Amino acid sequence: MEIVLLGSAGQVGVALGGALGCFARVTAYDRSTLDLSDTDAVVGALRAARPAVVVNAAAFTDVDRAESEEAMATRINGDIVGVLGEECRAIRAGLVHYSTDFVFDGKTSRPYREDDPTAPLGAYGRSKLAGETALALAGAPALVLRTAWVYSPGRRSFVASILRLARERESLRIVADQSGSPTFAGDLAMATALLIHGVRNDPFGAIDDARGVYHMAGGGVATRFDLATATIASDPRASEHRVKDVVPVPTSDYPLPAPRPAFAPLDCQKLQHRFGIALPPWRAALARALRQ
Numbered sequence: 001m002e003i004v005l006l007g008s009a010g011q012v013g014v015a016l017g018g019a020l021g022c023f024a025r026v027t028a029y030d031r032s033t034l035d036l037s038d039t040d041a042v043v044g045a046l047r048a049a050r051p052a053v054v055v056n057a058a059a060f061t062d063v064d065r066a067e068s069e070e071a072m073a074t075r076i077n078g079d080i081v082g083v084l085g086e087e088c089r090a091i092r093a094g095l096v097h098y099s100t101d102f103v104f105d106g107k108t109s110r111p112y113r114e115d116d117p118t119a120p121l122g123a124y125g126r127s128k129l130a131g132e133t134a135l136a137l138a139g140a141p142a143l144v145l146r147t148a149w150v151y152s153p154g155r156r157s158f159v160a161s162i163l164r165l166a167r168e169r170e171s172l173r174i175v176a177d178q179s180g181s182p183t184f185a186g187d188l189a190m191a192t193a194l195l196i197h198g199v200r201n202d203p204f205g206a207i208d209d210a211r212g213v214y215h216m217a218g219g220g221v222a223t224r225f226d227l228a229t230a231t232i233a234s235d236p237r238a239s240e241h242r243v244k245d246v247v248p249v250p251t252s253d254y255p256l257p258a259p260r261p262a263f264a265p266l267d268c269q270k271l272q273h274r275f276g277i278a279l280p281p282w283r284a285a286l287a288r289a290l291r292q
C-alpha cells in the first residue's frame with residue numbers, strides 16, 4: 001500500500017512514520033519538502049504519488065500565535081484541508097486527518113461525543129473546525145480523528161516541559177481547573193496505523209464508507225495538575241529532580257493569548273464501536289512513554 005504522510009517532522013508525524021512503515025510504502029513530506037500553503041505543490045505531490053491513503057499530520061498548531069495569525073492558521077488548518085479532501089476523492093485515496101478538542105468550548109459536564117455542538121473559543125479551534133467543515137461540505141472520503149493533549153517526552157509538549165521544570169525548580173504551579181484527555185503520540189500513531197491496516201484491502205471504499213469525525217485520545221480524564229503530578233511520579237530518573245511540591249492553581253493565574261476549554265475530555269466510544277480501537281488509559285500510557 002502507498003501512503004503519503006504530510007507533516008512527517010511533527011510530533012505525531014514522526015511517530016506515524018515508524019508505525020505506517022511497518023506495512024506500507026510511505027512517501028513522507030515535511031515543511032521543507034512540501035509547504036501546505038502552496039496549493040499547486042500539494043495537488044501535484046498527490047497526483048504524482050497516487051497513494052491509497054493520505055495521512056495529514058501537518059497543521060498550524062501554535063494555539064497562542066494563531067490568535068494574531070488567524071489568516072495563516074485558517075489557510076493551513078482549513079482551506080488546504082478542503083483541497084486535500086477534494087483531491088483525495090479525485091484520485092480515489094482515503095484521507096486520514098487530525099482535529100482537536102479545541103473545537104469545543106469546554107462548558108460541559110461529560111466527555112464530548114462527536115455530534116456534540118462545536119463552539120471554539122479561539123482562532124486555532126476555529127481554523128481546525130474550518131478544516132472539518134470543508135471536508136464535510138466536500139463529502140470527502142475522510143476520517144477526521146479529533147485528538148487532545150498530545151505529548152511525547154522528547155518533543156515540545158506539556159509532559160516534556162514538566163520533566164524539564166522538575167529538574168530546574170523546587171516548586172511548580174500547575175493549572176488544576178482544565179480537564180482533558182492526555183494522549184501519547186506513540187499510541188495515537190499506533191492506533192492510526194492499526195485503523196489504516198484494518199482497511200488495507202479497500203482503503204478508499206472503507207474510508208469513504210466510514211467517513212466522518214471520530215474521537216481518538218488517551219483513555220480517561222485528567223486535569224493539567226493530574227498530568228503534571230503523574231509525570232513527576234512516573235519519571236524513571238526522579239533522582240535528577242529538584243522539585244519538592246506541585247501547587248494547584250487556577251487558569252486565571254496564567255493569562256495566555258488564547259482561551260482554553262475548561263472541560264473537554266473526548267468520549268472515544270464511536271471509534272471503538274466502528275473500528276475496535278481504543279487507546280490505553282492515560283496513566284498507563286504515560287508511565288510507558290516515560291520509559292522509552
Ligand SMILES: NC(=O)c1ccc[n+]([C@@H]2O[C@H](COP(=O)([O-])OP(=O)(O)OC[C@H]3O[C@@H](n4cnc5c(N)ncnc54)[C@H](OP(=O)(O)O)[C@@H]3O)[C@@H](O)[C@H]2O)c1
Pocket residue numbers: 007008009010011012013030031032034035036037056057058059060061076098099100101128146147148149150151
Ligand atoms: N499537540 C496537541 O496537543 C494536539 C492536540 C489536538 C490535536 N492535535 C492535532 O494533531 C495533529 C498533529 O499535531 P502535532 O502535535 O504533531 O503538531 P506539531 O508537532 O506542531 O506538528 C505539525 C507539523 O506541521 C508542520 N507544518 C506547519 N505548517 C506547515 C506548512 N505550511 N506546510 C507544511 N508543514 C507545516 C509543522 O512544521 P513546523 O514545525 O516547521 O512548523 C510541524 O512539523 C495536528 O492536526 C494538530 O492540530 C494536536
